[in-house]
Amino acid sequence: MPKVTIDGKTIEVADGTTILQAARMLGKEVAPPAMCFYTNLKTSGGYCRTCLVKVSKGSDKDPRPMPKLVASCRTPIMDGMEVQNNTSPEVIDARKGVVEFLLINHPLDCPVCDQAGECHLQDLSYENGSAKTRTEFERRTFNKIEIGNKIQLHMTRCILCYRCVKVAEQITDGRVHGVINRGDHSEISTYIEEVIDNDFSGNVIDVCPVGALTDKTFRFKSRVWFTKPMSAHRTCDKCSGKVTLWYQGDEVLRTTGRKDQWGEVEEFICNTCRFDKKLTSDWTIEGPTIVDKHSVISANHYEGMIIPNELTLNDIKKLPLLEKNTDGNTEF
Ligand code: SF4
């Protein structure tokens, strides 16, 4: 089995494993961000370039470094390979550039965008982006396209990751949407504006890493951090029936597939479970969904939650390095 070292951590993996998959096995600290790769979608990856890493040693057989940064989601491990992700200033700098490109035409919609709070682009730009923009020209706009009564498309927020196209190709029976045109004219379109009308089309909402495809039945109802996710299941003849219900009080505001620690859906769910079963009595409730402690969604949840060992404001105020201003107040 080939061995790889990523940011100083070594692991043995099965033949054919990619750098990204190996890094995920090693843990979140070394895993590169991935906006287009999706484990359950074949041929995904290779579009967004957020997962770039530096291969500082090709393999034991040929130890030369790779001449350029590579997309970790598309590069298989070779025995003895050494990879730098967060330990490479070149990678950090390139990722910053990728984020800048992704945001070049992106609208400042976060305050009104249903994806806010669970948006991978928000996280990516917070972690790798710059506080200022260097672009002065007007942002790109598109003609509005209706894609049915359940799914809302905001093309201006799309980062062209192709995940929704892969869902349409691989999960639904008959793709009616895809990317048309090229370059900065590229856009998601339902050819001749047909609606996406099949049992699994709602999964495009779950795989979209941004707020380009959102659930019309949830639209503007709440901010996601005011909702409480609960794992639930029902007997369904189309899908596994295993979902997350997003509650506000006693009301189910929306239903999604269950996501893993990488934000990927574990099992795709059908439209009946997603859009039509909004009563608690439709479901067997299993309990609160475990949410990453760094997510805003985990604020105000739950009994038994382990509080992270982080500094509070009072702890910070006691730090000796902080100066007092003339009023005697601490300055931050
Ligand atoms: S897609 Fe994400 S970054 Fe873009 S407006 Fe929505 S929440 Fe903000």
Ligand code: SF4
């Ligand atoms: S609509 Fe969403 S899932 Fe589809 S290509 Fe754009 S960003 Fe990706």
Ligand code: FES
């Ligand atoms: S996740 Fe690798 S290129 Fe997008």
